[in-house]
Amino acid sequence: MISSFSIIGLKRFFNPLFNHPVFIGSLVLKAIMIGLVLPKTQSEWFIPFITQTVAQPFPDPWSVYLSQGGSLSSFPYGIVMYVVYVPLTGLGHVLDNLFHIQWLAKVGFGLTSLALDLGILMSLALLLKTFPKTLFLATYWCSPIVIYIAYWHGQVDLLPIFLLVLGIYLLESYRPILSGVAIGLAISSKFSVLIAVPFLLIYLYRNNRLRNDIIRVGTSILVTAAITFVPFLFSDAFVQMTVLTKETARLFQVRLSYGDSLQFFLLPPVYMLVLYLTWRIERITLDLFIISVGLGFFSTLLMLPPASGWFMWVVPFLVWYQIKAKQNYLWLTFLFYGAYVCYSLAYSTGATIPSLQLDLSRPFLLDTRVDSARVQSLSFTVLNSIALLLCIRMYIFGVRRNGYYRASRKPMAIGISGDSGAGKDTLVDALIDVLGNRGVTSISGDDYHKWERHHPMWSTKTHLDPHANDLSKLTQDVSVLLDGASVKKRIYNHQNEKFTSPTSSKPKDFLIVSGLHTLYLHRLREHLDLKIFLDTDDELRFFWKTHRDLTERNYANGSVSLALAQRIEDSQKFIRSQAKYAELIFKLAPLSPIDVSDRQRSPRLKLVVKMANGFFHEELIRHLIALCGMQVDIEQSEDLEFIDITIEGDVRSEDISTIAPLIIPNLNDLVARIPLWAGGYTGIMQLVILAHVADVLHRGRRLS
Structure with missing residues (x-):
């Protein structure tokens, strides 16, 4: 290719x-x-x-x-x-x-x-x-x-x-x-x-x-x-x-x-x-x-x-x-x-x-x-x-x-949830790279904050509090898009910390909903064909969020640290509790303690993938070991329903591109004309998610 x-x-x-x-x-x-x-x-x-x-x-x-x-x-x-x-x-x-x-x-x-x-x-x-x-x-x-x-x-x-x-x-x-x-x-x-x-x-x-x-x-x-x-x-x-x-x-x-x-x-x-x-x-x-x-x-x-x-x-x-x-x-x-x-x-x-x-x-x-x-x-x-x-x-x-991927005019809905700084935006961008911008409508939960950043209400609530977000509007917009109609919604601009004027979003083949509360409401979960949770290690998440907010969003160093400290309780109460609803959980964790003062050096990581037992993990593991030389360990849950796959090592985008058609049937029917596979663990997440997307489409959408 x-x-x-x-x-x-x-x-x-x-x-x-x-x-x-x-x-x-x-x-x-x-x-x-x-x-x-x-x-x-x-x-x-x-x-x-x-x-x-x-x-x-x-x-x-x-x-x-x-x-x-x-x-x-x-x-x-x-x-x-x-x-x-x-x-x-x-x-x-x-x-x-x-x-x-x-x-x-x-x-x-x-x-x-x-x-x-x-x-x-x-x-x-x-x-x-x-x-x-x-x-x-x-x-x-x-x-x-x-x-x-x-x-x-x-x-x-x-x-x-x-x-x-x-x-x-x-x-x-x-x-x-x-x-x-x-x-x-x-x-x-x-x-x-x-x-x-x-x-x-x-x-x-x-x-x-x-x-x-x-x-x-x-x-x-x-x-x-x-x-x-x-x-x-x-x-x-x-x-x-x-x-x-x-x-x-x-x-x-x-x-x-x-x-x-x-x-x-x-x-x-x-x-x-x-x-x-x-x-x-x-x-x-x-x-x-x-x-x-x-x-x-x-x-x-x-x-x-x-x-x-x-x-x-x-x-x-x-x-x-x-x-x-x-x-x-x-x-x-x-x-x-x-x-x-x-x-x-x-x-x-x-x-x-x-x-x-x-x-x-x-x-x-x-x-x-x-x-x-x-x-x-x-x-x-x-x-x-x-x-x-x-x-x-x-x-x-x-x-x-x-008909291998059962045709429907209704977009397939993918929900991605996780704590602040867990890598949700990075994963969404990676999925758009492989599915194609023309085939994906993405909705960010940040666009449904009730107030702009400097509003006085943020002194009493954090972004992690569901009541600080218009989740009813989010659920309604998802429902409208899945019915094949367009929606008008604001976009939250992290650079100037204000909302834009409402713009139109049109339905496409895939709808990706990402945010802090994507899996929080039962009504919203009902609309999702595939539910994903990013359970990134706290130390790594703190490192990433600090780097992102300082370099991309121009926040002050002190405000970032204070915001993280204030959110710990809400994170436990409102965010981590969503993991139990996910069919696919990714956890990135450092192999050794992170030197927070050295933001120029990326820490060495491992990826843990939690997924249904007996799906396609044997093929994935075989190819990751044989083609990429990665170290892979498996651990089953006590009820044998799930497995945790721990992956360590480096993988190139070319390797991901080679593995993808081997484990995903009729791949070209899903992805963009020239899919942009990522290297590293992001590429593995692309691969695992696409395999789940293929399985959902082949079996037909969820009925409830």
Whole structure:
């Protein structure tokens, strides 16, 4: 998993993939085919279109080409496709004329396709983040469908697919405008991409982290597609070659007849059914979104007469399913690949190999004894039957995978309580780092103090006294947020010790409530799905609070010491009593007495985690010892209901990042696109809490 977009990070991520023998072997095969094979569609259509218009391509190469007597079928694509393929193909054409050969334009065209092929591979890899390399390379990079369509049949569907996959990756990287631009360019290069757009909008709407990006993504798609498409509609040649094509007519060829004149077209209702099945799911994960896009393309294939190039569209999404399904029904995927290649070789145009004077451009079964409509129909039926089985498997897997963490529009509520200076704010920030700011609404109990710091009432009460805090308002705000509505609340500013004007807080996937009294009221506890208590050692807490209040909150040294002394009784009465309600307790304690006078040196600590017995502690302990070399001790409670895990040692954030997916199923469905795991004990607390969050979501929310 890469943690940054640096060149070094990308190189480290891709090196194992590019050095894999399967990658190298397939790359060599594709390079040989680029050098030796000349697809008929390229030699008769695409390459002549580019070479005959490259001298005066703008503003309208389609008109230039038709004025020279070119075929209407030569280039049914928009300006984006043309601009991408012109540079290397045009350069090859210039060199062909210079050296009096007819080879380099074709090589330039093929190298462009290879670059796009590699771009799809890299975008898919970045989107997947972690995957079995051999399986990934076998299902995409070595896919017979990709090799046949791009390097033998010669179609150019690689470009729109690359832009679409890149757009999804940019969206998941929280770059909505760039994502929309990429998808808009994909639409402009080939209109088939429009099939994916409704699924994209549903995904954005059903995903709280991305819902606010709907306008930006939609606008950038619309503007980009309009800029690169609308101006050319004023060209009759462009409209004839790209809009009014045989491919467009295919959309209405599969139909049922109702009487003499009325017809029922099958594609729209089937496509709408797939959309509806996607829409009805409350919360859509990335996996289900990508699989649903694949099902959208599959439904189009099943409801259209066969067109070789269109099968390329399902490959990236089929690969995603296969990687996530971990070889489940892998044989069916390769059976589909094989059935497609056999059908296409038999009934689609191929290529020539000029160096061997070999012409294989005609369909293999053309003019043979088995060339009959019945045989072709049976072959097509077999191919589509396998495709239908794959659709069913993908849908079942997608829904089951999406439902692992039971979807709900209600946010999951995490409550964190503990004494002043126990580290609540640090833990909240760490959870936001890993869950993502877009997915978390946080509420601090400090915002519900009844008075600002210098109010006279603080001379009679401490902040630890529940009556000095508006806990009813806190409970009400939590309830409103969990019901899906926004709340307006003040924020307590520790710098100037005053409340801000009320600001709006919106519900997201997670609600984190932290404060001195989070577990104090029964009504508030009822709203919490996971209750956490920080039982930090008093000596350590005093050290931390003194350092924080002096450096971050600008309090006087004497006032800090006095405040701590005044709060001891209230701490025992109101704060520590909440620990019995927690399902998860963290206790940090120093390994040796702390030198309070030396605030520059952090004391060495140990972490004690109290949690339910038999949950996942054995896996956690095994990985902490094996991967991190930490010292771990276990002690069970007398009733065997709980265990105390004492952890000592250092752990890096990279180690936490490695352990997390090993103990938390489907981790990517929970965390941010690039989760920021902490090192040290904070990272271990992130890990333990996320494991509990995963368990709560998988089992379903508490009922009482």
